[in-house]
Amino acid sequence: MLRYTATLLGILVYGQVCAQIYALPDGEDFVDAQIFNPAFIKKNKISRIESKIEKKKDGDRIRDLFQSEVYTFYESGKLESVQLIDHKNGDTTLTFYTYGDEGIRCLIKNDYAGLYSYCYSYSDGLPSKVVYSRSQDIESLTASVNPEFKKEISEEKIEHVQYENQLHTTYFNSVNRPYSKEIRYYDSNGYYVRFLKTFIMTSSSHKEEYAYNEKGLLSEKIVSEDDHSYRHTYEYDAVGNLLAENRYQKDQLVFRTENVLIPENMLLKARLTRNENAAHIIIRTFEYSYR
Secondary structure, eight states, rough: OOOHHHHHHSSOOOOOSOSSSOOOOSSSSSSSSOSHHHHHHTTTTTEEEEEEEEEEEETTTTEEEEEEEEEEEESSSEEEEEEEEEEETTTEEEEEEEEETTTEEEEEEEEEEEEEEEEEEEEETTEEEEEEEEEEEEHHHHHHHTTOOOOEEEEEEEEEEEEEEEEEEEEEETOOOOOEEEEEEEEEEEEEEEEEEEEETTOOEEEEEEOOOTTEEEEEEEEEEEEEEEEEEEEEOOTOOOOEEEEEEETTEEEEEEEEEEETOOOEEEEEEETTTEEEEEEEEEEEEEE
C-alpha cells in the first residue's frame, strides 16, 4: 500500500472544505463526463487544469513521461474538453463536450481521419436517441455539433421503462432492432445499488454492485464481466473528500490511487497511482488557470 509523506511532495492532507474538487465516484451513468466537481470549479473560477505525468519504478528515480492532460471548463464549471498530449511523439487525443438543458448534448472526439461525434436527444430527462456523425478533414469543432451538420453515419434509439425502484433501458441499432438491455436498481432511499447490462445476440453481460458508507458516499463497487470480476473500494476524509481508490482482483490489490490535496484551498496537488504488478507509481501533478 502506498504511503506518501510530507518529504515526498512537501504537503499534508488536512483541513475542512464545503465542496471537493474531484467528482465523487458514482454508479453507472448514461454519459459520464464530470471528472471534476462542477460546483467547486465554478466557485473557484477555474478555467483550466493541466497535469504533468511522471513515472517512478521501484528503486529508480522519478522520470518524465513527456505526457500531459489538459482540462478546460465552461463558466458553469462543467467539463468543456480533455486533451491527452504526447509531447515526445506530437500526438494529441481530444474529447470535447457540449451541453443542453437535460445533460450532455454532444461528445466529440478525434482520430486519424478527423473528428467524430455522438450527439444525444432527451425525453423526460433520459437519453432517447444518439446520432453518430463525422467531420471530414479539419472542419471546426462547432461544425460537428451544429444542427445543420448532416454527415450522419448512424442513429440509434433508446427506450426506457420505469418500475418501482428499477429503470429498464433498451438500445436499438440503426435498423431499429434491439441489441442491448440495461437495468438500474435502486433501494427504498433512492441509492443506486446495482447495474446489469446484457447483449441480446451474444448473451455477454456486465454487472456492477454498489455499497455506501454511513454518510451515503460510495464505498465499494464490484464489477463482474462474464468470466472475470474485480472490486473497487473508496476512502474519504471527514468532510467527504475522496482520498484513495483501490482496485482488487481475486482479493489481491492491483492498483491504489491517492489524491493529495493542498490544505489551504483543497485544490488537487497530485494524483498518485501505484501498479502493484508492474511495481511502479504514475504521478500526476496539477497546475491551475483562473478566469
